[in-house]
Amino acid sequence: MPSSLALEGGGDEWRLRIAGDWSARALAEAQALLGDLPQSIAGTLTCDWSAAESPGIGPAWALLARIDAIGGGRLRIQHVAPPRHVAFLDALRRRTPVDSPSDDARSPGALGALGRWVLSRGAEMREFAALVGRIVTVLARAVRQPRSWRLPSLTRHVYETGVTAIPIVCLIAFLISVIVAYLGSQQLRLFGAEIFVVDLIAIAVLREMGVLLTSIVVAGRSGSAFAAEIGAMRLNEEIDALRAMDMDPIELLVVPRILALVISLPALTVIADATGLLGGGLLAHYQAHISWPQFADRLRAAIAPTTFWAGLIKAPVFAVLIAVVGTYRGMRVRESPRELGRQTTIAVVQSIFLVILADAVFAVLFVRLGF
């Protein structure tokens, strides 16, 4: 039978007949019926449950709440043939006060929000500076104590961040330089200067694209991995366990990762440079019909002695940026797994941003220095 609710009486005597399906499943229907009860009920209200089929807790709770909302404390309520849990719910209602909105739910306002943002940024900067300081301390100590170099850990991270990244770095460097060479040769053909596609490739790959593409791939692969690994260790209290054994997590976890990336990122850059030149050369050969000896001659003429180094010198700097941001974000994970995902995302976004920013600074610097 569908749920129904019939109100009879008037003045000081009211009777509420609760009938049909009042089980938990009919909660929505019960809520709708209760919403239709008039506000005018006063005096004594008798709730007759005798025709209710398997009344549930939720609907009964809703009924009690609705009656409370109508009558406040003034209404006298009697139950006829109530299900056992009505008494239980009644006791529960009396025990738990109707909740008042908590104080800290107040919205802080725009100025307050700005203030909180500034404070949290300030705290973040301080923490970051502290981390950098501790890294430098550990490095300084490592110079004096060879034991704290943590070689096994270092080699593992060189393998994970460097060796396993070779295929993807090669593929991306190869494809991008093919694209650049293709578009470049199309434009240069208009001037009959197709041979200069070699200059284009050489300078673009060696100075900028090799190192930049590699850094972005590594930031996505290893920067995120650093943040996630260290973050997961934090959540699992592994960092605290290390501290409790008086082992420095910076020395054990952070510094090996930074050093590993400082080794593997330049190595990857050299590999990316080579595959980039190969890709560009192949396109120049087959598309622009430049023979290999011609290509080699032109390449030698195009690159200054500094061109290769102008790219490679940036690699360790980018490596430090990626590794420090990744490990810092990992160390910032607190409390919840949700934070882990958030910090990992921030690690990737921030390290890519910083790499590009640093690249711009290098570009200006090199021009000023005539490098």
Add this chain to the structure above:
Amino acid sequence: MPTIAEPVIRVRDLVNRFAGQIVHDGLAMDVSAREIFGVVGGSGTGKSVLLRTILGLQTPTAGRVELYGREVGALSRAERAEIVQRVGVTFQNGALIGSLTVAENVQLPLREYRRLRPAALDEQSRLCLAMVGLPNGAADKYPSQLSGGMVKRAALARALALEPTLLCLDEPTAGLDPISAAGFDELLLYLHSQLDLTVVMITHDLDTLFRTCSRIGVILDGRMSSGTLEQVAEDPHPWIQAYFHGPRARATRRGSDG
């Protein structure tokens, strides 16, 4: 009209095998309505696997598992949605959704299975939290801000949201201090007496076992021997003797007798 009281859970000839390791080997288990059934066993004897199999979260290698007289593995989508509403579950670590507040966690099943207005949802989550004795202030907190005991209570509140008739609890008092654990026992007994619940719980907590369970089942060598506490404790199997007559059990019994 059912003539004979169907057992709420019936497990027959259950076999679970993982990578050559036999966990359950012809396990049988019956739980009838309104009892509190405790599942006991050493580490690695497949207590959680049993619970997961009963809930249909895991397909057994062989055997038959029935919930309310219907085979769990053979349920259609609609039947499954129906049965799910009659079973409340809590997991070992609470398994509250981390990105939702406690109130939203409790409202999650209600949003899925009932069409309620926001005010009604709030009212129902307040009911569930009040039932498990959580203060109003807990509603807007995130699980990571709660203590272990509060997480267990919030998980119970979510399990109760759809008014199940069967509660499955995986180690509800593990990791709680004795006072919180005792509080949880009392809460469980109180809810059981008020709400006509059937409870199946995995527990290592001897206090909980002695205090709340009307029957217990011990998993031994892939099978279950079950009965009242006194019946099971008389089993001469060395593990049972060690479990029920070891130093910790003696201490607990002394405590509950005195």
